[in-house]
Amino acid sequence: xxxxxxxxxxxGSSDLVFFLVCxxxxxxxxxxxxxxxxxxxQIADYSGMARRAPxxxxxxxxxxxxxxxxxxxxxxMAKVYIFSAGIDFGLLxxxxxxxxxAYYYLLVVRVMYLGAxxxxxxxxxxxxxxxxxxxxxxxxxxLGIYPWVLLRxxxxxxxxxx
Numbered sequence: 001x002x003x004x005x006x007x008x009x010x011x012g013s014s015d016l017v018f019f020l021v022c023x024x025x026x027x028x029x030x031x032x033x034x035x036x037x038x039x040x041x042q043i044a045d046y047s048g049m050a051r052r053a054p055x056x057x058x059x060x061x062x063x064x065x066x067x068x069x070x071x072x073x074x075x076x077m078a079k080v081y082i083f084s085a086g087i088d089f090g091l092l093x094x095x096x097x098x099x100x101x102a103y104y105y106l107l108v109v110r111v112m113y114l115g116a117x118x119x120x121x122x123x124x125x126x127x128x129x130x131x132x133x134x135x136x137x138x139x140x141x142x143l144g145i146y147p148w149v150l151l152r153x154x155x156x157x158x159x160x161x162x
Contacts, residue, residue, distance in 0.1 A: 015081035017154035022066075022078035022143055029063030029136030030105075038123065043108055048117025056125055059133040061109045066140045068102035074143035081151075 031041070038045055050057040066075030083095045125133075143150055 013158040014151060014154040015085055017158060018147065018151050019078040019082040021150055021154075022074035022140075025136050025139040025143070026063045026066045026073075026075050029133055029140065030060055030067060030108075032132070043111055044115075045118065046108055046112050047115030049112040049123070051117050052119070052121065053123035053125065055130075056123060056133070057112045059137050061112065062137050063140055064105040064109050066144065067105045069099065072141070072144045074140045074147075077144055077147040081147075 038049075049060075062073075063075075066073035069076050069079050079098070083098070086092070086095045
């Protein structure tokens with residue numbers, strides 16, 4: 001089914017499961033942390049966040065870097081698998097667009113670290129938020145270095161369905 005978005009093999013389906021889990025982890029860490037605390041999703045509102053909330057900014061930066069296809073992160077490994085499937089299905093144009101989109105994520109990191117803070121007020125974080133971010137960041141690193149852990153689970157799960 002070349003050119004189709006339908007994944008017809010268990011390997012393709014397990015790659016998709018792997019991608020979705022990695023994507024969920026990186027997006028949890030990248031966007032929920034600060035956007036909920038500053039009540040905004042605007043890039044400009046992240047300006048100087050590294051000075052107002054250094055640990056939150058570091059966690060967000062790690063997750064955003066993962067989304068930019070930097071090696072040894074979950075996002076990199078997920079995109080290797082999903083881009084391979086995309087190329088196999090004749091969707092090279094989609095892969096190229098996805099790689100170009102990395103600019104957006106790096107822009108947010110640049111604004112957080114190089115932009116002037118919008119205020120000097122510290123951004124508070126709860127224990128629950130720090131726990132969720134720790135989980136997301138640990139997942140981003142572990143799945144980037146040991147992707148086979150989740151891939152084996154995904155393959156087993158996918159094999160249960162006909």
